[in-house]
Amino acid sequence: MNTPVPADWYLLLSAALFTMGVIGFLSKRSLITVFMSIELMLNAVNLSFVTFAHEWHAVKGQIFVFFVMMVAAAEAAVGLAIIIAIFRVRGTLTVDQIDRMKL
Amino acid sequence: MNEPMLFLPLIALFPFAGFLLNGLFGSRLPKAIVSTIALLFPLLSFAVVARAAWMVHGGMLLPVAESGAPTWIAVGGFHVGFQFVLDQLSLVMLLVVTGVGFLIHLYSVGYMEHEQGYWRYFAYLNLFLFFMTVLVLAGNYLLMFVGWEGVGLASYLLIGFYIDRKSAGDAGKKAFVVNRVGDFGFLIGMFLLIANFGTLNFHRIGTQLAGHPAISGATATLICLCLILGATGKSAQIPLYIWLPDAMEGPTPVSALIHAATMVTAGVYMIARTHALFDLSPTAMMVVAVVGTATAFFAATVAMVQTDIKRVLAYSTISQLGYMFLGCGVGAYSAAVFHLMTHAFFKALLFLAAGSVIHGLSGEQDMRRMGGLRKAMPVTFWTMTAAVLAISGFFPFAGFFSKDAILAAAFQHGTLGKALWTVGLITALLTSFYMFRLWYLTFLGESRGAAHQDGHGDGHAAHAHESPWIMLLPLVVLALLSVTGGWIGIERFAGFLEPVTGQAAMVDAGHTELFLSVLAVLVAALGWFLAHLFFGRDGEAAAQAAQSLAPIRRLLQGKYWIDEIYTALIVRPVQWLARFVLGWLGEWTLVRGSAWLMSGVVGLSGELLRRWQSGNLRSYAAWLAAGAAALLLFALAGTLLGLNGFADSIHWAVR
Amino acid sequence: MHLVLFLIFALFALAGAANLLLQKHPINSALSLIVVMSSLAVLYLLLGAEFLAMAQVIVYAGAIMVLFTFVVMLLNEGREEKTWGSHAARVVGFPAVVALLAVLASAILRAGRHYGMVSLSDGITTTQDLSRVLFRDLLLPFELTSVLILIAILGAVALARKDDGNA
């Protein structure tokens, strides 16, 4: 009924999500989705935190997640503002086209 | 014993003072003062020499070395001072140098009167006297080398005196550089002396040689050969004679002083001065003799076909210097020096007379445009005649005695000596021939000035005029010396020099010598006769002969193409080597190229790294991810590869 | 029960993440992300983090993702196009990602034996526990967050505001 799950399954899921976030960062063409990939990575990390908090019976892990959320919110505000700013001057959000600075 | 006060340094310093005064202020001084300075200081110098000579005559013992000579170079145990020594040999030389030198200064006042840079000329001339006296008075090789190089410098400056003429500059440069080749030998010779004797002092080397006569012949030969190279440079012998004909670009009095009477004899002087060493090396002696004889003959042949009056004299000088070398080479040092002295008289006279002719013809030097000057320039003619007779070896002119002495010595010098004597005798014939050729072409016959001129004014000969007295006076004095200079006789002369040059070589004076003397005079007469045959009349014979001997003539006129051969064999390869091997391969490819290669590789990798920066966010992320992966792998490699406990054993147990 | 829930929501999360990657339109990606986040909220519950589960839904899925969708709408950016701006992303990035995942996974697997099992009822953290730590031990970070938020507001305003021509 209450079959326990090994903790490392959660960690594996976290690693998988983290990696998929990285893949998203590498492959998505739209700035917004790239940003979403980062959120995905943060979420993955959060899962690890919660898992470890559970394992250590330490509240700190959960509080960490709480702070990550706040940071994510702050980042989202700034990040989206940057995206808006870039859209204003470039008129596009395609990553591959925003490469004016190079070499 | 009180040291006689000879004031030897003054002999050198007087002309130097003249040089400084004229050199620094001459351009702003009036000509008269320049001339006064220029004449006064050599005269003072001559006076000191004359005083010394008088004292010697009065029984003063030679050699005299001024004590307390200042140090020049002193490093470690090696020590060289400004040491002046007067002995019989240097006294003779000094008398010639300052005496003839002064006469030529005097002559120059007239000859150079209208030249630009009058002050400069005299400054150089005084500088020359300074260095020449240093050379002669030097008590060690290094100081001698100072004079040696210094006279070269003065010669360079005077040859290039006409700064508007490119050929003059070229000639000056050539003289200096060729002399430097000789100096190279001299330097190496000195180094060998230092290595073997630890000193460069003549006296001390002499003592050591006397103390250890067992110094290896090979060493002596090596040193001597090096010194010979030096001597051939300065004294214009094969293989380094080539600069002297070109040196005629200088003003004629310079040719008389430097390139006939004094400087070029420095090689002979040096060999005589070093004879103790040469005596140890028969090989070196043979080389000297052969080089001298070959040069004498060779130069005489070339002199036969020269048309430039000064060049004839230049080759003649080379030829006569060859005699002196021959003298040295057969051990007749005193004879060589004797000839050196008489040669100084008559060759200086020849040049000065030629200068007078050139002066009278407003600069014409080509004998083909001369002729018939006897009447226009009587004093010049008669003095010149005396000189021609002297050089050709007619009795009782000076040249007869000295040349005879050399040839006699050669004749008595074994088998090789006989051969050398033969060549020397033939050379005497040629000498006589080309000197009379010159005599005929210049003074006798008709004036040919008009025949050759190409529309630039009238023939020079028509306007020829005798030179002013100030030029004629030296001519007359030298003519007297050319006539009487030999009367002192070789025996007495050799006796006088004996303390320096050692035992005279000839032992068997008598019938043989008389025979040889007569033969020599006959040969000279034959030369005159031949010259008369070819040039004494209308020159048809000469033309015919020239026709029939065309190839030889071409060879001679081309001066055996020695200059060209040297250019092709030495100058060009050196330039080629410098330009292509060093310049292109060394400098461009190796030095620059390696730097370029390095900077190129670095720059290229920089460029590649720069291109890495694509500007694309995804690429950057990819690199970040790759870096992260690498870092993770690095940190975890041990653990993950299953090296269980790797991390634990290595990483934990560090402390 | 725990296992089942875990499997289901883990699959949801993975599927959402995969969908995020596959979708061409940002709005679809955003919705997929919301799926991931919601699934994670459930997993948090499974791990006994009640408060976080709520916060996850409210803050993340609710606030942040709304912001995202809002910006997507605002900028009206259409489907993303297949552009080829980066070779490195494919040539270097994907091997790197594979390596990354491999390292992470194998490390976690190795470490896993040191960690226990998670069952539904153990170690539920109450908000009270949370706040005790938060407002005492971690007061400083908490206060710092205010500075962070302040900066975020300042920055967002500074960047997103449209300047007048002359200003």
Add this chain to the structure above:
Amino acid sequence: MDGMILSLILVVPLAGMVAILLLPDRGKLPAWIALLDSLLTFVCTLHLPAHFHNQQAGFQFEENLPWLSRPAIHFHVGVDGLSLWLVVLVGLLAPVGVVASWRAVQKNSKVFYAMYLLQQTAMVGVFVSLDLMLYYGFWELSLIPIAVLTAMFGRNLGDGAAGKAALRFFLYTFLASAPLLVALLWLYAHTGSFDYATLQAAVASGTLPGWQLGWVSVAFLIAFAVKVPVLGLHGWLPDLFSEAPVAIAMIAAGKLGLYSLIRFHVELFPALAHRAAPWMIALAAIGILYGAMLALVQKEFWKLLAYATIGSLSFCTLGIYGFTAAGMSGAVLQTVNEGVIGAALFLMFGVLYESARTSRMADFGGLARQTPRLATLFTIAGLALIGLPLLNGFVGEFLVLSGTFVGVSRSWAAIAALGVILSAAYMLGAIQKIFLADGGDQQNGQAGRVARDLTGMETVTVAVLAVLMLAIGVQPTVWTEAMESALQTVTHSMHAQGATPVRMESGTVIASSMGGRQ
């Protein structure tokens, strides 16, 4: 006074620099300050020979103040017979450089003279430092003014050649001094000191790890060899000579590197220097010929001077690495000579260049009439360069060659002596092309027409140098006597470590160096 004089010599130029920086850039004001200041420095440097005790071994006028405690760096300065004349030489050349720049530098003279005086301090610092870190500091510092002033006041600014030359110079020397710093740090790590005497004792004691010490000495050697420059490492020199302003070019080569070779290679690592000597001798002897031959075919005077300099600096190297008393004192003397002669030639051709803006010798011709003072002094300097006896070049060359010939190797000495022939050829060729007629070709000599003669100040300056050439040439003992005791110390310490004069023949370079390794 004796205890402070070196600091004073170091500070006076710096004070002048500050004064120039603070005062306005109006007219000739910076130039005057620089001139007076450098003359003052020169007077200060003259204090050294005046109060120098020839017989006394070791360093004099020493000052030793702690600068940093950890790492232990001291402001430790002092001179001995080796550095004495070089300090004076730097003092002498400073006003010469100002005079040489008097007309050439018109714009931005403030920057120029400020940098110039900085260079002054740096060079003196190199010669007097007895703390290796302090030494290294001055050594590196001396690169900056040369590079900057070349870039700013160089000849061909338009096409960027000046900047490139400056860059090349800097990179060559800076890259080479990177291993030097590593070597210094290594020595410090093993001895805990940068003090010269301490390090010398440490090296001599043989307690330092051998093979690494070998590399340390090689690092020293390379850094200095580039600066000299020794043959093969001279890539920067021709360009710098062609591009740098006269006052800079005249101090760029020679002195610093040669001094460092003696002081910090031969004296510090006698045994290792001994092992390197066969190679250095071979390089030097070939360098003499190489430089002279290339000088022979140059068309531009600056290039000619560059290769001529390589030749005459090779003489110095040859003397140093023969380890003979004559050779070494000849080398030091020759270093001074090269400075004096080079300065004179640079100044004079600089005057010509400044008006004609070309250094092709063929563009001149027949200047002797137009610029008699220049022609005369130029000829004197040229003759000094090619080693005419009674002028300074001869004594140096003679001592080096005789030392090498007698003590080291006859064949290498003979090869080196061949240089005397070639040097005459190229120098006289240059004099002829510039000052004498060139065959009446009307196209030539255009540049010459705008040339001017030396001004009064320039004449006096060059005349002073010319008198000095004569003075050194006639009385070299005054100079060599002061070196004697220092050189004895050198040779003594070398003998103590088994480094006798190198005996070799040209064919045995490799053999002997192999043999030395066992």
Add this chain to the structure above:
Amino acid sequence: MTPDLFRILPEVILTLSGVLVMLADAALEPRADRRPLGWLAALGVTVALGASLWQGSLPAGTAFYGSVQTDAFSTFFHVLICGIVLAAILLSIDALPEGQHHRGEYFALMVFGAVGMCLLTSAVELLVVFIALEISSISTYVLAGYRKDTEKGPESAMKYFLLGSFATAFLLYGIAMIFGATGTTQIPEIATLLPAARSHTLVLLAFALMMVGVLFKVSAAPFHVWTPDVYEGAPTPVVALMSTAPKVAAFALLVRLLYGAFPLLHALWMPLLWIVAILSMTVGNLAALRQQNAKRMLAYSSIAHAGYLLAALAGSGTEPIAAIAFYTAAYAAMNVGIFGLMSLVAGTSERRSTIADYRGVLAESPLAGGLMLLFLISLIGIPFTGGFFAKFYSFSTAMQGGATWLALIGLLNSGIAAAYYLRFAMAVAQPKNGKTAPVGRWGVATVVAIFAAGGATLVLGIAPGWVLHAASTAAQSFASITGF
């Protein structure tokens, strides 16, 4: 017993002055001159600097339940960071275009950023580290994009932001892992609990992931790719700030992590940092060689400098920490100086961007040109400038740790580096015939900032003893507390 508040006094002052600037900004007329705000911010930072110095006199200790720790180490970096921010604010006062509004936010962001950076150097709780890092990062993200009407400004901010967050995610993951391995996030506790960690594999993983984040912040290769692009697009005074202050803070963090949390992994991170150091220097220097854009070139150079800094970690004992402290100080002085001058010379519109554009500066303005040369010379590492002693200490530390090869490679690298610095210097020195853009006006603020930087560069080069003493005190205090 020191009140907890004293331990974060500088941060409090900074926060308050930031808020004050914001409020004053709001109170000012829309069209009013905003420069007084800059002075206000500068005043706040100055007071904070004073407070940091005062903190140095407090006994070392922790506050807020072991969240922060102040000691000589944190004081050193606090002072340094406050100094940099102060200079950056002063540079900005004159550099931002006249009449541009919202400068209040700009100055406030700088001041708030300083809060994060300062805190980063004293934080011993990883949560505080994380928040402080985010504060400092977010403010610099925004500042980087401050010229949002240009094409490059937002792009710069975007790249910085996304890559920064990407790296932060790694750091955070690492924190999670270390939490999972040891059950704590307090640095001192980590060190003590490390041997008893649940899984050593996880520790290694955590360490590696955290290194990714920190090495990104110090822009060490191969995590450097963002640097040139971000510097190019950001306003120059901001570059002066963000090429120094966040890096200084990140190095302090790196030291804290390496010596404070992971001293046991010494044998692991030593070779790792060797590689990273060599890679950073080489990549940075080589890529800078052909660079034409001045700011990009200096960006690459800052990568190389990160390499030189990391080289010091090869040493043993407390030396590396002292060397890093000293190096960061010298590096800050010269980088602030050079970017300040570039800002002054290039003007607010940044009309000079390539190196060739700087041709003739020395002739145009000997003062500006001369100072530029000074800073470039210092960057090359010529003696009697701060840059020399910085390199000297770094490499001599490495040598004493036995890393001769590292020192050799590093110094050869600095030889290569000389090429591009000098190319810049040559350009500055070479006169230009054509028309040159005039050098900007020397405002009081600029003069103070640049002269302070120049003075610091010279003092660090001629009399480094004082700063070195402070640095080694910092190192020793750090060592005595962490007890490694």
